[in-house]
Amino acid sequence: MLDAYIPILAFFGICVVFAAGVPLLSAWLGPRKPSPEKSMPYESGVVPQIGARQRFSVSFYVTAMLFIIFDVESIFLFPWATIVRQLKIFGFVEMVVFIATLFIGLVYVWRKGAFRWE
Amino acid sequence: MMALLAAVPTLTPPTGSDIVGLLPEVILGGAFVILLLLDLITPASRRTWLAAFSVVAIVAAFGTTVWGWFDAYNNPHVHGVFFGAFAYDRFGLFINGVLLTSALLVVVISPQYLNRRGLHYGEYYSLILAATTGMMLLAGAASLMVIFLSVELLSISLYILSGFSRTDERSQEAALKYLLLGGFASAFLLYGMALVYGETGHTQLEQIAIAIHSGIATVDPLLLIGVVLMLVGFAFKVSAAPFHMWTPDVYQGAPTSVTAFMSVATKVAAFAALIRVFSFAFPDLYPQWQTAVVFVCILSMVWGNLAALSQTSLKRMLAYSGIAQAGYILIGVASSPHDAGGTIGALFYLAAYSLTNLGAFAVITIMSGRGEDLDRYASIRGLAHRRPYVAAAMALFMLSLAGFPPTAGFFGKFLVFSAAIKSGLMPLALWGIATSAVSIFYYLRVVLLMYAKPDADAKSYEWSKTTVSGGAVVAFTTAGTLVFGVFVTLLYTVATAAQQGALPRL
Numbered sequence: 001m002l003d004a005y006i007p008i009l010a011f012f013g014i015c016v017v018f019a020a021g022v023p024l025l026s027a028w029l030g031p032r033k034p035s036p037e038k039s040m041p042y043e044s045g046v047v048p049q050i051g052a053r054q055r056f057s058v059s060f061y062v063t064a065m066l067f068i069i070f071d072v073e074s075i076f077l078f079p080w081a082t083i084v085r086q087l088k089i090f091g092f093v094e095m096v097v098f099i100a101t102l103f104i105g106l107v108y109v110w111r112k113g114a115f116r117w118e
Numbered sequence: 119m120m121a122l123l124a125a126v127p128t129l130t131p132p133t134g135s136d137i138v139g140l141l142p143e144v145i146l147g148g149a150f151v152i153l154l155l156l157d158l159i160t161p162a163s164r165r166t167w168l169a170a171f172s173v174v175a176i177v178a179a180f181g182t183t184v185w186g187w188f189d190a191y192n193n194p195h196v197h198g199v200f201f202g203a204f205a206y207d208r209f210g211l212f213i214n215g216v217l218l219t220s221a222l223l224v225v226v227i228s229p230q231y232l233n234r235r236g237l238h239y240g241e242y243y244s245l246i247l248a249a250t251t252g253m254m255l256l257a258g259a260a261s262l263m264v265i266f267l268s269v270e271l272l273s274i275s276l277y278i279l280s281g282f283s284r285t286d287e288r289s290q291e292a293a294l295k296y297l298l299l300g301g302f303a304s305a306f307l308l309y310g311m312a313l314v315y316g317e318t319g320h321t322q323l324e325q326i327a328i329a330i331h332s333g334i335a336t337v338d339p340l341l342l343i344g345v346v347l348m349l350v351g352f353a354f355k356v357s358a359a360p361f362h363m364w365t366p367d368v369y370q371g372a373p374t375s376v377t378a379f380m381s382v383a384t385k386v387a388a389f390a391a392l393i394r395v396f397s398f399a400f401p402d403l404y405p406q407w408q409t410a411v412v413f414v415c416i417l418s419m420v421w422g423n424l425a426a427l428s429q430t431s432l433k434r435m436l437a438y439s440g441i442a443q444a445g446y447i448l449i450g451v452a453s454s455p456h457d458a459g460g461t462i463g464a465l466f467y468l469a470a471y472s473l474t475n476l477g478a479f480a481v482i483t484i485m486s487g488r489g490e491d492l493d494r495y496a497s498i499r500g501l502a503h504r505r506p507y508v509a510a511a512m513a514l515f516m517l518s519l520a521g522f523p524p525t526a527g528f529f530g531k532f533l534v535f536s537a538a539i540k541s542g543l544m545p546l547a548l549w550g551i552a553t554s555a556v557s558i559f560y561y562l563r564v565v566l567l568m569y570a571k572p573d574a575d576a577k578s579y580e581w582s583k584t585t586v587s588g589g590a591v592v593a594f595t596t597a598g599t600l601v602f603g604v605f606v607t608l609l610y611t612v613a614t615a616a617q618q619g620a621l622p623r624l
Contacts, residue, residue, distance in 0.1 A: 104154065
C-alpha cells in the first residue's frame with residue numbers, strides 16, 4: 001500500500017546524501033587561504049563598525065508582528081473580494097466580524113503605544 | 119470562468135440552535151474583547167473594576183451553562199451544533215461549570231495578589247477569560263479542527279500568563295519553557311490528527327467512530343500511530359508522565375494565581391477532550407490504546423508521587439502532586455469504555471480536584487508576601503499558631519488530595535479505583551492504592567509543618583493579611599471539599615447525568 005511513496009523515500013535519501021556530500025566535497029577539494037579580512041562578518045562589502053551581537057530595540061519586533069497581522073488580513077481579503085457577491089450577505093457579515101476583531105486589536109495596540117517610536 | 123464561479127460553496131449562516139449551543143462561549147469570548155477595550159479607558163488605580171467586570175461575565179456564562187444543562191436534556195436529539203463540530207451536551211456543560219467556577223475563584227483572589235506583586239495589569243483578566251473560552255470550547259469540541267483551535271487558544275493565553283511577571287527571571291523562564299514544549303505538544307497532537315484524518319477521511323469524532331466501527335477505515339499501524347500521537351499531545355496538556363517535564367518549573371515560576379488557574383483548568387479541559395476523543399470516538403480501538411494509557415497512568419502515579427517526596431517548595435510539591443493526580447484520573451479514562459463508572463469517576467475526580475487544588479493554591483496566594491511568594495516549606499512553619507483558620511483549611515486540602523474521608527478527594531479516588539476493578543484492571547487499582555499510601559507522607563508533612571512550633575530564631579515571615587475576597591475563596595473551596603465529601607450523591611448524580619448525555623453516541 002505504501003509502494004507509491006517509494007519515490008519520496010528515494011528523494012529523501014538523495015537530499016541527505018547531497019546535503020552531506022557537498023560540504024564534505026568542498027572541504028576536501030577547496031583551497032584554503034585564510035586572512036583576517038576574510039574572517040570578518042560580511043556586511044555587503046562595508047567594513048563593520050561594531051559587533052553584530054548587540055540588542056535590537058523591541059519596536060522592530062512589534063512592527064514586524066503588526067505587519068504580519070495586516071498582511072495576513074489582506075491575504076484573506078483578496079480571495080473573499082472575488083466571490084463576495086456569491087457569498088451573499090452572510091459572507092459579508094463574516095468578513096465584517098473578522099475585520100472588526102482585527103480593528104479592536106489595532107485600537108488596543110495603538111492606545112498601548114505600540115506605534116510610538118522613541 | 120463559469121466553472122470557477124460554480125465551484126464556490128454556499129455558506130450556511132448559523133441557525134438559532136447553533137448560537138444557543140455555543141452561548142456560554144460566545145458570552146465569555148465577547149467579554150474578553152470588551153475587557154480589552156475597557157482596559158484602555160480604565161485608570162490604573164481602578165483595575166479592580168476589570169476584575170468585577172470579569173466576575174459578571176463569568177457569572178453570566180455560568181448562568182447560561184446551567185440553563186443549557188436543562189435545555190440540552192430536553193433536546194436529546196440534538197447531535198451537536200455547527201454541523202456536529204461542537205457537542206452541545208451535558209458532558210461539555212458539566213466541564214464548563216467546573217471551569218467557570220475555577221475561573222471565578224481565580225479572578226476573585228487575583229487583584230490583591232497582583233497588586234502586592236506589582237503585576238496588576240488589565241490584560242491579566244482578558245487573558246484569563248480568553249483561556250477559559252478556549253477551555254470551554256475544548257470541553258465541547260466534537261471535531262478535530264475545533265479541538266486543535268481551542269487547544270491553541272487556551273495555550274497561547276497561558277503562555278503569556280505564565281510569563282506575566284515581566285521582571286522575574288523565573289517567570290520568564292517558565293513562559294519560554296512552556297511555549298517551546300507546548301509547541302512540541304501541539305505538533306504531536308496535530309500530526310496525530312492528520313494521520314487519523316488520513317485514515318478515516320473525517321474530522322468529526324462521530325464520523326470517525328462510525329468509520330472505524332463499520333470497517334471503512336482499516337485498523338492499521340498508521341491509524342494507531344495517529345491515536346498514540348494524539349494521546350501524547352493530550353498527556354502533555356494534562357501533565358502526565360513522561361510528558362510532565364515542564365510542570366514543576368512552570369508551576370513554580372508563574373505567578374501563583376496563574377498557577378492556581380492553569381493547574382486545575384487546563385487539566386479539566388484537556389481531560390474532557392481526552393475522554394471525549396478516546397472513549398467516544400475510538401471505543402473500537404480500546405484494546406490498542408488501553409496499553410498506552412495504562413503505561414502513562416502508572417508512570418504518572420509513580421513518578422509524580424516519588425518526586426513530590428523530596429520537594430521543599432509548596433508550589434513544586436503541588437506540581438508533582440498534580441502529575442500524580444493526572445495518573446489517578448487516567449485510571450478512570452483507562453476503564454471508561456468497559457464501565458460507565460470510569461468516566462463518571464474521572465468527572466467526579468476532576469471537579470473534586472479543581473476545588474481542592476484551587477483552595478491549596480489560594481492559600482499560597484493570599485499568604486504571599488510583598489514581591490515574593492512564600493512557598494518554601496520553611497516559610498509555612500508554625501502557620502497554624504498565627505493563622506489558625508487558613509492553616510486548618512490548608513490541612514483539609516492536603517487531606518483531600520491525599521484521599522482521606524470525608525473529603526471529596528476520597529470519593530474521587532474511590533470511584534476511579536472501583537471502576538478499574540470492575541473493568542478488570544485490578545493491577546491499575548493496586549498501583550493507585552500503593553502510590554496514594556506514599557503520597558500521604560508528603561501531604562501530611564505540610565500539615566505537620568504548619569502545626570509545628572515556630573522556630574524562635576527563624577526569621578519571621580511577613581504573611582499577608584487575609585482579606586475578605588481571599589477568605590471567601592478559601593471558605594468556598596473548603597465548603598466544596600467537605601460538602602462533596604459528605605453529600606457525595608450531589609456531585610455523583612450530576613456527573614452521572616453528564617456521562618449519560620455525552621456525545622457522540624453510537
